[in-house]
Amino acid sequence: MPDIAKPLAGALLLFCMATASGQPKQSHEAIPAFSKLDSIEARVQGCVTCHGQQGQGTANGYFPRIAGKPAGYLYNQLVGFRDGTRSYPPMNYLVAYLPDPYLKEMAQHFASLRPAFQPPEQPSASAATAERGRVLATLGDTAKGIPACIACHGKSLSGMEPGIPGLAGLRSTYIVGQLTRWRVGERRAADPDCMKRIATRLSDTDVAAVAAWLAQQTPPADASPEPSNLVRMPVACGSQR
Amino acid sequence: MRKSFQILLALCVLALLAAAAFFLLRPGHMPNQKKVERSGETNASTQLITKGEYLARAGDCVACHTVPNGPVFAGGRAMATPFGNLYVPNITPDDDTGIGLWTPDEFYRMLHTGVSRDGTLLYPAMPFASYTQVTRADSDAIFAYLMSVTPVKQANRAHELRFPFNNRELLIGWRTLYFKQGEFQPDPAQSAEWNRGAYLVRGLGHCAMCHTAVNALGGSSESKAFEGGMIPNQNWYAPSLTSNREAGLGDWKISEIADLLQVGVSHRGTVYGPMAEVVYNSLQYMTDEDAKAMAVYLKALPQKDDSPPPTSQARLVDPEVMETGRNVYVAQCAMCHGAEGKGQPPSFPVLAGNRSITMATPVNPIRMVLNGGYPPGTYKNPRPHGMPPFSHILNDDEVAAVVTYIRVAWGNSGTPVNAAQVNDLRKLLPE
Numbered sequence: 001m002p003d004i005a006k007p008l009a010g011a012l013l014l015f016c017m018a019t020a021s022g023q024p025k026q027s028h029e030a031i032p033a034f035s036k037l038d039s040i041e042a043r044v045q046g047c048v049t050c051h052g053q054q055g056q057g058t059a060n061g062y063f064p065r066i067a068g069k070p071a072g073y074l075y076n077q078l079v080g081f082r083d084g085t086r087s088y089p090p091m092n093y094l095v096a097y098l099p100d101p102y103l104k105e106m107a108q109h110f111a112s113l114r115p116a117f118q119p120p121e122q123p124s125a126s127a128a129t130a131e132r133g134r135v136l137a138t139l140g141d142t143a144k145g146i147p148a149c150i151a152c153h154g155k156s157l158s159g160m161e162p163g164i165p166g167l168a169g170l171r172s173t174y175i176v177g178q179l180t181r182w183r184v185g186e187r188r189a190a191d192p193d194c195m196k197r198i199a200t201r202l203s204d205t206d207v208a209a210v211a212a213w214l215a216q217q218t219p220p221a222d223a224s225p226e227p228s229n230l231v232r233m234p235v236a237c238g239s240q241r
Numbered sequence: 242m243r244k245s246f247q248i249l250l251a252l253c254v255l256a257l258l259a260a261a262a263f264f265l266l267r268p269g270h271m272p273n274q275k276k277v278e279r280s281g282e283t284n285a286s287t288q289l290i291t292k293g294e295y296l297a298r299a300g301d302c303v304a305c306h307t308v309p310n311g312p313v314f315a316g317g318r319a320m321a322t323p324f325g326n327l328y329v330p331n332i333t334p335d336d337d338t339g340i341g342l343w344t345p346d347e348f349y350r351m352l353h354t355g356v357s358r359d360g361t362l363l364y365p366a367m368p369f370a371s372y373t374q375v376t377r378a379d380s381d382a383i384f385a386y387l388m389s390v391t392p393v394k395q396a397n398r399a400h401e402l403r404f405p406f407n408n409r410e411l412l413i414g415w416r417t418l419y420f421k422q423g424e425f426q427p428d429p430a431q432s433a434e435w436n437r438g439a440y441l442v443r444g445l446g447h448c449a450m451c452h453t454a455v456n457a458l459g460g461s462s463e464s465k466a467f468e469g470g471m472i473p474n475q476n477w478y479a480p481s482l483t484s485n486r487e488a489g490l491g492d493w494k495i496s497e498i499a500d501l502l503q504v505g506v507s508h509r510g511t512v513y514g515p516m517a518e519v520v521y522n523s524l525q526y527m528t529d530e531d532a533k534a535m536a537v538y539l540k541a542l543p544q545k546d547d548s549p550p551p552t553s554q555a556r557l558v559d560p561e562v563m564e565t566g567r568n569v570y571v572a573q574c575a576m577c578h579g580a581e582g583k584g585q586p587p588s589f590p591v592l593a594g595n596r597s598i599t600m601a602t603p604v605n606p607i608r609m610v611l612n613g614g615y616p617p618g619t620y621k622n623p624r625p626h627g628m629p630p631f632s633h634i635l636n637d638d639e640v641a642a643v644v645t646y647i648r649v650a651w652g653n654s655g656t657p658v659n660a661a662q663v664n665d666l667r668k669l670l671p672e
Contacts, residue, residue, distance in 0.1 A: 046627025
């Protein structure tokens with residue numbers, strides 16, 4: 001993408017996000033709906049306009065799919081949003097006064113769901129960028145000390161118990177946003193913060209390339225996070241302890 | 242034979258003595274804490290500290306004196322005010338940076354008069370105008386509790402107030418205008434329950450800090466007590482507790498008021514935003530008796546409606562706006578709040594006849610539609626139902642239309658809102 005096009009595209013995206021207008025563009029999966037009032041399903045209606053009824057994500061690329069991610073990962077994020085260690089004001093506000101057991105229940109609920117994946121994004125980058133993305137995700141870059149995404153996030157990108165999220169079904173805008181936050185220190189995880197080590201080794205083009213490649217993958221239909229005892233982690237991660 | 246009998250007897254006596262000695266000198270069981278508490282045999286200082294902890298919760302000290310996720314009572318939290326940032330002090334018993342060297346006398350003087358240990362006048366962000374009502378005995382209990390918490394060495398941060406507000410001499414003027422010193426005096430004409438409620442609401446609860454309008458000097462007038470006001474820098478509206486058009490409680494049941502305070506949800510309304518924080522940190526810990534006492538006092542507040550109800554002219558709504566609002570409502574809101582706005586209380590609040598929706602200032606319903614919200618998770622309602630944000634789905638006109646719709650539908654007595662009001666609030670971060 002030419003240098004000028006990137007900020008333009010970003011501005012356009014922000015504009016679309018800020019002024020969702022006209023007729024409802026929402027699929028019905030993102031409209032409040034439940035069958036029983038006294039159920040976890042009814043209690044998490046506060047999540048559905050952004051993350052979808054089943055946690056499958058919505059048409060808006062910035063809101064992540066949360067369904068099927070490990071419960072431990074989702075719980076860590078909810079606690080982080082509540083306590084302010086992860087900063088995103090709309091989430092910080094929503095969960096500010098919710099107790100641990102309830103956050104755990106919410107996390108387990110979405111971790112247990114396996115809704116269908118949204119169609120993968122279409123390739124838009126050059127062949128060289130696409131190849132760089134594939135290499136980073138599947139092989140890593142030994143010279144730069146970057147392990148492959150699949151080394152921890154699973155060979156089908158479905159994550160690993162208990163603390164590593166699946167990357168399948170995430171949009172490139174979200175992945176770019178999170179990797180960038182990690183690089184500048186706005187997002188962090190339990191020490192030792194493995195993603196910080198990795199993200200700070202990635203260049204701007206690396207981030208764009210790997211995000212684009214990840215968003216184009218078609219995951220297996222009911223992919224579950226891998227158990228934690230199958231692989232040796234290439235870097236030490238606090239969230240896996 | 243006789244001799245052997247004597248020896249046997251002596252041996253028996255010795256054995257008995259040894260058994261007795263063993264019985265008396267054996268290591269005792271660890272005292273069972275819970276059992277001791279229940280039987281009311283706690284020593285005086287334990288009772289005092291336990292009482293102080295309860296009262297410190299009633300006063301919600303932790304909300305301001307603790308940085309979110311930081312060490313409890315160690316201060317440092319920035320309080321944004323229209324005059325600049327205040328940084329709340331460390332009130333842990335650290336000798337160097339906290340209140341470890343204070344005496345109960347000095348603590349009471351601070352609470353009662355707003356004068357710190359070294360004679361500095363406190364800024365009225367510290368609600369001493371309310372805390373002045375706290376009794377000496379309760380002040381001593383809170384002090385004993387604060388002395389019992391973990392000391393944290395963390396130096397206080399200097400306030401960042403703009404000129405001229407950085408000059409504490411100005412506080413002399415403020416105090417003359419707005420501060421009336423004096424412990425709570427029970428009203429013998431009222432019940433003990435009313436008096437207990439009045440003491441908690443007017444004193445430690447410091448409800449007036451938000452529910453009485455604050456003027457440009459950060460002062461509030463006693464004649465306007467509990468008449469409601471915008472909370473500075475938070476952009477939520479704290480409704481009037483005395484107006485039946487706002488959160489006036491004239492026609493609420495006592496149990497509904499007590500539920501709202503202690504549980505966070507009720508059959509009449511639900512707390513969100515800053516009041517959710519108050520319930521989460523403070524009111525959920527109140528005993529049933531104290532929650533009820535506060536409800537009794539609040540319900541008995543004299544109801545006065547100074548401003549006339551909106552005219553029918555002011556309530557006119559463009560039929561097109563009403564139709565847009567109805568369409569949005571049916572698509573997005575009716576699932577939880579019902580086609581007729583009856584809600585599914587206490588899980589999903591009722592909208593028909595809910596004065597939080599219809600009161601003159603539409604800030605709160607607009608913010609709820611934009612940002613959604615969860616009531617606080619409390620002991621009596623640990624898994625509250627929540628509302629999602631709609632700011633990314635509805636544009637300003639649609640939010641204005643649906644808020645207008647719920648303010649006038651089903652016999653609700655509110656007035657229309659416009660897109661500009663929505664846009665102003667959309668620019669703010671949710672909090």
